[in-house]
Amino acid sequence: MHIVVCVKQVPDTKIIKINPKTNTLDRRSAPAILNPYDAHAVQEAVKIKEKTGGTISVLSMGPPQATAVIKKSIEIGADLGYLISDRAFAGADTLATSYALSKALERISKDLPVDMVICGKHAIDGDTGQVGPGIARRMDIPPITNVIEVSEVNQQEKTVLIKRKLTSGYELIQSELPCLLTVEKEINDIEYSPMPNMIKAARYEPIIWAVSDLENVERTQLGLKGSPTIVGKMFTPPRPEGGIRLEGSADEQVSKLMEVLMEKKDLLTIQSSK
Amino acid sequence: MPEKFDVIVVGAGPAGTACALTCAKSDLNVLLIERGEYPGAKNVMGGVLYRKQMEELVPEFWKEAPLERPVIEQRFWMMDKESVVQFGYKGLEWATEPYNNFTVLRAQFDQWFAKKAVDAGALLINETVVTECIVENGKVVGVRTDRPDGEVYADVVVLADGVNSLLSKQLGFHKEFRPDEVALTVMEVINLPKEKINDRFNVEDNQGCTIEIFGDSTKGNLGTAFLYTNKESLNIGVGTTLSSMIKAKIKPYELLDYLKNHPMVKPLIAGGESAEYLAHLIPEGGYRSVPKVAGNGVIIIGDAAQLVNAIHREGSNMAMYSGKLAAETIVQAKSREDYSESSLNSYREALYGSFIMKDLEKYKDAAHTFEKYPQYFNDYVPMMNKAMSKFFTVDGTPKREKQKQIMKSVTAEKGTLRVLQDLYRAWKAVK
Numbered sequence: 001m002h003i004v005v006c007v008k009q010v011p012d013t014k015i016i017k018i019n020p021k022t023n024t025l026d027r028r029s030a031p032a033i034l035n036p037y038d039a040h041a042v043q044e045a046v047k048i049k050e051k052t053g054g055t056i057s058v059l060s061m062g063p064p065q066a067t068a069v070i071k072k073s074i075e076i077g078a079d080l081g082y083l084i085s086d087r088a089f090a091g092a093d094t095l096a097t098s099y100a101l102s103k104a105l106e107r108i109s110k111d112l113p114v115d116m117v118i119c120g121k122h123a124i125d126g127d128t129g130q131v132g133p134g135i136a137r138r139m140d141i142p143p144i145t146n147v148i149e150v151s152e153v154n155q156q157e158k159t160v161l162i163k164r165k166l167t168s169g170y171e172l173i174q175s176e177l178p179c180l181l182t183v184e185k186e187i188n189d190i191e192y193s194p195m196p197n198m199i200k201a202a203r204y205e206p207i208i209w210a211v212s213d214l215e216n217v218e219r220t221q222l223g224l225k226g227s228p229t230i231v232g233k234m235f236t237p238p239r240p241e242g243g244i245r246l247e248g249s250a251d252e253q254v255s256k257l258m259e260v261l262m263e264k265k266d267l268l269t270i271q272s273s274k
Numbered sequence: 275m276p277e278k279f280d281v282i283v284v285g286a287g288p289a290g291t292a293c294a295l296t297c298a299k300s301d302l303n304v305l306l307i308e309r310g311e312y313p314g315a316k317n318v319m320g321g322v323l324y325r326k327q328m329e330e331l332v333p334e335f336w337k338e339a340p341l342e343r344p345v346i347e348q349r350f351w352m353m354d355k356e357s358v359v360q361f362g363y364k365g366l367e368w369a370t371e372p373y374n375n376f377t378v379l380r381a382q383f384d385q386w387f388a389k390k391a392v393d394a395g396a397l398l399i400n401e402t403v404v405t406e407c408i409v410e411n412g413k414v415v416g417v418r419t420d421r422p423d424g425e426v427y428a429d430v431v432v433l434a435d436g437v438n439s440l441l442s443k444q445l446g447f448h449k450e451f452r453p454d455e456v457a458l459t460v461m462e463v464i465n466l467p468k469e470k471i472n473d474r475f476n477v478e479d480n481q482g483c484t485i486e487i488f489g490d491s492t493k494g495n496l497g498t499a500f501l502y503t504n505k506e507s508l509n510i511g512v513g514t515t516l517s518s519m520i521k522a523k524i525k526p527y528e529l530l531d532y533l534k535n536h537p538m539v540k541p542l543i544a545g546g547e548s549a550e551y552l553a554h555l556i557p558e559g560g561y562r563s564v565p566k567v568a569g570n571g572v573i574i575i576g577d578a579a580q581l582v583n584a585i586h587r588e589g590s591n592m593a594m595y596s597g598k599l600a601a602e603t604i605v606q607a608k609s610r611e612d613y614s615e616s617s618l619n620s621y622r623e624a625l626y627g628s629f630i631m632k633d634l635e636k637y638k639d640a641a642h643t644f645e646k647y648p649q650y651f652n653d654y655v656p657m658m659n660k661a662m663s664k665f666f667t668v669d670g671t672p673k674r675e676k677q678k679q680i681m682k683s684v685t686a687e688k689g690t691l692r693v694l695q696d697l698y699r700a701w702k703a704v705k
Contacts, residue, residue, distance in 0.1 A: 194422040195402070199277060199305070202397040 001054030037120025046077035074201035081206040091224030098134025136180035286313035289576025290434030292597030298394035314384025318554035324591040342504035343482025354659035414571035439578035448565035453516035455559030461511025464546035489655030561638035
């Protein structure tokens with residue numbers, strides 16, 4: 001079983017600031033981390049490997065400092081790490097990114113055929129969730145999104161049983177291998193990495209590929225050139241205005257609330273008559 | 275089978291990193307373990323980094339390290355409620371290479387410094403807590419971490435785990451420190467535009483100023499406050515011994531608030547935006563609090579060995595130098611394959627022969643004296659302020675007459691004998 005997990009280095013959006021003048025993310029204000037959904041993807045690969053054995057590779061695209069998220073993945077339990085890093089990849093949108101990653105996957109599967117690709121549901125800096133399905137389409141394998149459980153992996157039959165989260169309930173589906181999964185956070189809890197993994201990660205030097213290391217690459221489909229997406233406008237949504245803040249003791253607040261409700265009685269009647 | 279290293283260093287602060295770097299440069303196999311998310315994530319200091327000891331580890335570090343401003347002026351304030359007596363020194367020789375000292379932000383500096391050790395070949399592991407030393411047959415042979423399969427072994431374990439040093443306490447090298455042996459410092463990083471800092475502190479872009487504040491800054495308790503200039507922020511903080519805080523029933527954050535609102539300080543920080551709030555214990559017990567620093571297979575450095583000179587606000591430089599001395603001892607021990615206490619004791623000898631223990635010895639009674647006799651901060655600082663006010667206020671009184679009146683008011687308040695006693699005691703404590 002060879003599982004490849006695609007990971008991305010993102011700014012920690014929990015603490016990032018937005019430049020009020022340009023409305024862009026001030027990336028210096030936040031440390032770069034492994035996209036949280038991708039951490040769960042790596043953890044799921046580790047859980048599958050515990051049952052099936054095999055190899056876990058992680059793949060990322062980004063500047064040289066993105067090797068940090070590959071090392072982080074090794075801590076969680078990945079065996080190998082690849083980073084594709086080249087000026088030609090810069091400025092890529094989801095279309096160009098999934099193209100570049102699928103080319104790297106092609107190269108990886110030459111050494112060791114890939115049975116499964118796992119991605120996070122989406123990256124927390126862009127929230128698009130398009131790269132995973134994009135890779136699946138280019139590799140011509142089934143994409144299975146919003147996965148909350150890998151129930152069964154059958155290596156003889158080359159099938160998997162997957163639980164997907166839907167807006168109402170869930171769906172249990174069987175797929176052939178290879179396939180691509182994008183996972184939700186609830187799929188697992190990130191384990192506290194064992195010491196030997198930490199030491200291995202500290203020593204590990206990821207394999208770095210430039211465009212010239214990949215085969216049959218159409219350069220016009222890479223980076224900014226290969227990205228039809230245009231960002232029209234970025235803005236920080238205004239804080240909601242209005243509303244009343246009730247203050248004082250609990251009794252005072254309750255009587256104030258009753259006053260307000262009585263005043264707006266009409267609104268309530270309309271709603272209840274619906 | 276758990277791995278075995280030549281050296282495990284616990285804690286990637288200035289001491290631990292200096293030790294790991296020096297060991298790695300000598301081709302030892304080093305594991306550096308840090309509990310924070312990254313080196314510097316949990317570290318706190320007022321912010322002055324001295325050039326000399328750092329330079330011995332990374333020559334011309336100022337060309338690449340993330341430093342804030344070279345310090346070209348050091349001011350000292352004896353502060354009363356609405357006045358301050360100040361003296362200081364400003365010299366442009368400190369504004370050019372090789373400089374004297376720098377203000378730094380530890381979160382950035384420590385990361386950079388640790389990377390130097392990693393580049394030299396040390397293995398750095400973050401987010402890992404060492405829970406205890408593994409002791410076999412009376413010898414430290416490794417450490418146990420809080421991770422699964424968490425044991426790692428080494429010929430020598432270096433404890434650079436900071437002021438509380440639970441690990442050396444576990445080994446019985448020291449007891450719980452007393453409240454008068456540690457100071458609690460709280461500080462804030464306040465963002466302020468570069469131009470404002472330059473104007474308010476009368477400096478240029480790449481020039482910094484430090485102010486140490488005594489007296490009302492701690493409401494008369496044993497301790498000091500500080501205000502340092504970074505590139506585009508200020509570090510302001512205050513610390514007193516835990517024992518004075520307990521005695522005076524003051525809360526550290528109240529003290530910082532009081533300082534920030536003091537009329538002598540407020541205009542300097544006005545309009546700033548609070549960016550970070552930090553607090554930390556500082557080992558200020560000095561010479562007498564330094565524990566056993568070497569044992570079988572183990573060496574203690576930096577804050578863990580209580581190596582801080584509170585009077586001269588030196589600490590990180592001592593930490594680095596002790597780390598370097600420890601590393602040199604380990605390299606020698608490796609060549610003779612002897613990691614026993616008697617072999618590692620050459621670190622102790624080097625430490626006691628260096629400026630570190632000589633300086634701590636010089637001030638061994640200072641903190642004790644000032645703690646026991648609070649009049650230095652309580653009485654003499656206000657007295658100095660009154661004297662200066664009187665002397666410089668032009669009111670037609672002849673200057674000789676003024677001098678007489680000042681001397682009289684001092685001796686009247688305390689008695690000539692008491693004043694002489696206090697002077698003698700203070701001189702003895704710092705001589």
